[in-house]
Structures are given as C-alpha cells and as structure tokens.
Amino acid sequence: MGVLVINVLECKSLSKWYGEAAVLKNVDFNLAQNEIHAIVGENGAGKSTLVKIISGLVPVDVGTIKFEDSDRTFAHIREIQNSGVTLIHQEPRLFPDLSVLENVCVDYQVRDGKGKRFNWKKAEEETKELLAQLGCSFSVHSPVKALSVADQQMVDMVSALRKKLKLLIVDEPTASLTPSEVARLFATIRKLNASGVSIIFIGHRLEEVLEISTRVTVLKDGEVVAVKKTSETTEDELIRLMVGRNIAASKTDSRSSSKEVSLKVSHLESPGFVADVSFEVKKGEILGIGGLVGAGRSELLETVFGLRKRTAGEVVSSNHGSIKTVKQAISARVALVPEDRAHNGLFLNRSIGENLVITNLNLTSKGGKRNFGKETQIANELIEKFRVKLSSASQLVRELSGGNQQKVSLAKWLKQEVEILLIDEPSRGVDVGSKSEIHQFLNNSAKDGMAVVMVSSDMRELIELSHRIIVMRNGRIAGELSGSEISEEAVLRLASGLATAGKGN
Numbered sequence: 001m002g003v004l005v006i007n008v009l010e011c012k013s014l015s016k017w018y019g020e021a022a023v024l025k026n027v028d029f030n031l032a033q034n035e036i037h038a039i040v041g042e043n044g045a046g047k048s049t050l051v052k053i054i055s056g057l058v059p060v061d062v063g064t065i066k067f068e069d070s071d072r073t074f075a076h077i078r079e080i081q082n083s084g085v086t087l088i089h090q091e092p093r094l095f096p097d098l099s100v101l102e103n104v105c106v107d108y109q110v111r112d113g114k115g116k117r118f119n120w121k122k123a124e125e126e127t128k129e130l131l132a133q134l135g136c137s138f139s140v141h142s143p144v145k146a147l148s149v150a151d152q153q154m155v156d157m158v159s160a161l162r163k164k165l166k167l168l169i170v171d172e173p174t175a176s177l178t179p180s181e182v183a184r185l186f187a188t189i190r191k192l193n194a195s196g197v198s199i200i201f202i203g204h205r206l207e208e209v210l211e212i213s214t215r216v217t218v219l220k221d222g223e224v225v226a227v228k229k230t231s232e233t234t235e236d237e238l239i240r241l242m243v244g245r246n247i248a249a250s251k252t253d254s255r256s257s258s259k260e261v262s263l264k265v266s267h268l269e270s271p272g273f274v275a276d277v278s279f280e281v282k283k284g285e286i287l288g289i290g291g292l293v294g295a296g297r298s299e300l301l302e303t304v305f306g307l308r309k310r311t312a313g314e315v316v317s318s319n320h321g322s323i324k325t326v327k328q329a330i331s332a333r334v335a336l337v338p339e340d341r342a343h344n345g346l347f348l349n350r351s352i353g354e355n356l357v358i359t360n361l362n363l364t365s366k367g368g369k370r371n372f373g374k375e376t377q378i379a380n381e382l383i384e385k386f387r388v389k390l391s392s393a394s395q396l397v398r399e400l401s402g403g404n405q406q407k408v409s410l411a412k413w414l415k416q417e418v419e420i421l422l423i424d425e426p427s428r429g430v431d432v433g434s435k436s437e438i439h440q441f442l443n444n445s446a447k448d449g450m451a452v453v454m455v456s457s458d459m460r461e462l463i464e465l466s467h468r469i470i471v472m473r474n475g476r477i478a479g480e481l482s483g484s485e486i487s488e489e490a491v492l493r494l495a496s497g498l499a500t501a502g503k504g505n
C-alpha cells in the first residue's frame, strides 16, 4: 500500500445555490497535510464560492466540512477564523482610507484591547519586517487606496502572516503580478508550506499553477471534473478539462500596423509617477507597456486620459488634436479600461444590463429618450460576445464571479467607435477561454485601425500581443523593444534596471 495520507480538510458533497442557480454541485474536496492544492476552472465555475465556504464566509446549503477532525459546517464565523484558516480574496478587502499599518492591525486592536494599550511601535516594526520579506517597498503609512491592486494583495498577505496559520487560501494572488513578483510570492508560499501550513491556490495562469502546486482540482459549472497530481498532468489537459473546447492561439502578426501616427505623447509628467515620458502609437498598432508593479504604468495611462494631474507635456490625437481633460479624451474617441475594475469601471449595485448600456447611451437614446428595446439588444449582444456567465441581464454586477465582472467592464466599451484604446491588464482574472477571446478582439480591432496601448504584467500576453513594447521603470521609459528584440528576458532586464536600451533615460 502507498503512504498514509492525512487530510487536514475533508469536504463531502457540498452543494450551494444562489436563488435557483446551483453554483456548487456535490463537491468533494480533500486537502492533505502540507500539500499545495490548486483549484482551476472557468470564470463562474465556483472556485471562489468553494473557498469562501471553506473559510466560513459563506454558509453551505448541503454537505459537511471537517477541518482537523472537527466538524465546522455550522461553526460560528469567529471560531472558524480563530482556527487558523485565512483566505486572501481575489479582490482585496481593505479599508481604503486607512493606512497599510492600520489595515494590518485592524483585527489586533480588537483582540489585544483588554485594557492594555495597543503597541503601535511593535506592530509597525513587525509589519515593516513582513513587507520587506515580501519584497514590498511602499510605506506602512500610505493610505491603502493609493496602492495598486497587487500591492493591496500584499497588505492582505501581511495581515495573514501575522496570524497563526494552518491553512492559507489564496484566490488569484498573481493576477496582476509580474514574473519576479510571482517568484517572490511563491517563495513565501513555499516557505509557509515548509513550516507546516497547507495551501489552497486558485489561479488562471496555468503555467504558474503547474509550478506551485502538488495537486490540481478542476471545477466546471460547479462540479469537480478531475483531481490530478500536478506531476501527471499538462497545461493542455487542464484546459481541455476546464473548457471542453479548443482555444485559439493569439499571436499578433508582426506586419499589420500602419505608418500613420494615431496618438503622440511628449514629455509627459505627473509628479511622483510619470517622468518625462514620450511615445507614439500608430493606427493598427498594439503598443505594450511592461514594467514591475509600481513602475508607473497604470498612472501613465491615467495621465494620458486626463484623469491624473499633469504638470508638463502634451498628448495629441492625430485626428482630434490636443487632449488635456477626460472630456476631451472621450470626444477624441479615446477609451480607458482601468485595472481595478471593481472600483473604477463598474457600478456594482446596478444590473449587468445597465452597466453595459451606460457607456452606450449615445447609441440607445435619441433626444434624451431611452430606447429600452435597443438597450436590451446591445446588452445581450455584448453578453453573448464575451460569454458573460449570468442568470439574467437584470442580475446585479456584484453577484457575478470576479472574472465575469472583468468581462462586463471590458465589454461596455466595445460597442463604441474607439480610435485609441488604453487598456490596463486586459485579461486580469479571466479564464483561458475568455482570455483568448479578448486577445482576438484586440487583434481584430487593431487590424481595423484602432491604436491600442496595453499595460500587462502577464509576460506571455505582453510578448504575444504587442507589436512594440516600451518598458517603464520608476516612472520613466527604460527602453523600447520591437520585432526580434522582444523577449521575456529583454523585458525583465529593462524592468529591473539591469539593462538600458532604446530611447529614454
């Protein structure tokens, strides 16, 4: 017989309904002592729901959960949290106006509060130490809302590390991290694992899933379709299992872009974030922007769009002239799809239909009168095109899975005649199938003459989709790569300051 496997967690026949919709169906899930178990599946497959149930945030309707020999199905949330189980959410849940340190200590103030004064100094030292271990360089005193999503996840991670951990669940921690940040995070996960913490890892980048995990569970439409040893499976097999169809490759053909400049940015400055940045993007070109988290990539897009204060420089659309404000950007047919879509791109408490229509009112209303038939038609078209998984168009956006929210926030722009698309992390959080559809959309739009400026931390996406790449570092352009110069290594060298090439600096 084989080695005796001790399970720390045993879930039996879990089922969960939201209204009429069964989102988990008879799910069995076991986690062995000390394993790193990955969960993969399409957007809306039920991954987040499963881990929310395991961590006690959402009640299960049917089924039993055993954690370290105790039945936790009906336990009080406080008990579950004190049992050493921590979930790091797909969308970080922090207090945006409080500082990093305050967010990390929120729990502790309550707990240490028995007449004793909270020791801020000690907490600050600990927090700094943990942040340094994770390789983060932001200040513990900056308000959390000033941080990128990736950095916010790190703050969540620090809070988790301060607790006594037995089971750490990370729901898509790498969605907007670049390779070196992923490596750092994986080192932390491995270290925790070596010290006895069991790990559940949810991710859409399958190469990372294969790298970090020891076993993989595949969910499809709320059901477990396979449990595989990582060493005995492949990316292709996982895709087949989770999607059940072939995925088109998305390499951009290098010839397409024209000579005609669509947007010209000169000497753009936004204090603290963007320093003397100049570039052009041509009609039909996909210009990739690479760099590490914090390099100023998102801020660059925001400054170009007029959202962020600009202290110097110029942005000029060849067809519509100078752009200084958001209003001018919109009338120049520029669109910005932001990274943090839950906060910047969507009205969470409105229906999917309304969210899709709000950017398209010019197409659906005349003389201030709404045409509801037309609205429904446009909403349905977009829902179908992007395969948004929902129960009806009148469902609230907040009820969608993370990846499906992303799809809605992308889709709502795509009915408009956009000449210049500024897009931040186009496939953050979306599954492999939808990712390839988004890539095809970007490719086709470029072929039709749209100019695309795309920030991406996903190295494959950046390299496969871009005609040209500029790499940012500390708010500046560290170098530019095109044609055969484009490689993962070249991007990383520029991003980390190991090389300088092309223009800038």
Ligand SMILES: Nc1ncnc2c1ncn2[C@@H]1O[C@H](COP(=O)(O)OP(=O)(O)OP(=O)(O)O)[C@@H](O)[C@H]1O
Pocket (backbone or CB within 6 Å): 018, 023, 041, 042, 043, 044, 045, 046, 047, 048, 049, 050, 090, 389, 390, 398, 399, 400, 401, 402, 403, 404, 429, 431
């Ligand atoms: N509060 C809710 N009310 C209604 N439906 C919900 C709610 N939360 C989740 N759902 C539905 O449950 C299904 C599973 O969602 P879940 O978030 O678990 O998916 P996921 O596998 O994590 O997807 P993603 O990869 O997009 O994060 C989705 O169809 C979603 O719309």
Ligand SMILES: [Mg+2]
Pocket (backbone or CB within 6 Å): 047, 048, 049, 090, 171, 401, 402, 403
């Ligand atoms: Mg999810």
